[in-house]
Amino acid sequence: MSAAPPLVFITGASSGIGQALAAQYHQAGWRLALVARRTDVIKNWAEARGYSASSYEIYSADVSQPDSIMAAGRACIARQGxxxxxxxxxxxxxxxxxxxxxxxxxxxxxxxxNNVGLAASFQPFIAPMVARGSGRLVGIGSVAGIRGLPGHGAYCSSKAAVISYCESLRGELRASGVRVITVNPGYIDTPLTQRNRYRMPFLLAPEEFARRAQRAIAAGGSYCVIPWQMAIATRLMRLLPDALFDRLAAGRPRKRRQGE
Known part of the structure; x- marks a missing residue:
């Protein structure tokens, strides 16, 4: 008997980057384990695309609740492997x-x-992946985690924490055969960014981001920024003296607060 196609587990799969990644992996012949609170949205999307029922499973979970997302991870292992x-x-x-x-x-x-939920998403898979001696844990960070911006304190600091957490986990699993990969998107045209009221250079369609991200994950590097232009921009941002960076950021429109 032929082996089953490989399996990818994706949280936040009901829209944006998560949905684009699901489509990219499905096109590449992978089975999908798709997680979101809005399971009906995922189901309608998959059926509209003609995905066979055997090619995906949907798990309902609230990533902000550790017990919820860890239960989804365990259910995935039990149902799909x-x-x-x-x-x-x-x-x-x-x-x-x-x-x-x-x-x-x-x-x-x-x-x-963004932080506790990410760690809880990985938790059910770490021990079995270590026992198997292989696997890839991918944390979606952001270029926003490179430097803090006015009005973005929660988001920027959360994504900086994603980068540091994945780096820590990578060190812990270094000799296990399990790779930890940090993928930092720049500006991607998703519902999350469409409400932004500032210019977004090098804006990518989610489908193009997903294509590049899958390639980077397959390559197995520990860290990448997509698109490459933003990788250069973030390096330059890190080199700017604080006083100059603060002046440049001072007049930048702020991210919308809750309710705005």
Missing amino acids: LPEVVIANAGISIGMDSREPDDIAVMAQVYAT
């Missing part, structure tokens, strides 16, 4: 103003999804 690739993609982006008491709760909400 241990994935070759796990992509912790689910994330939220909300502007904040630390002078506002309500925005401290917004920061906690962003961290619960």
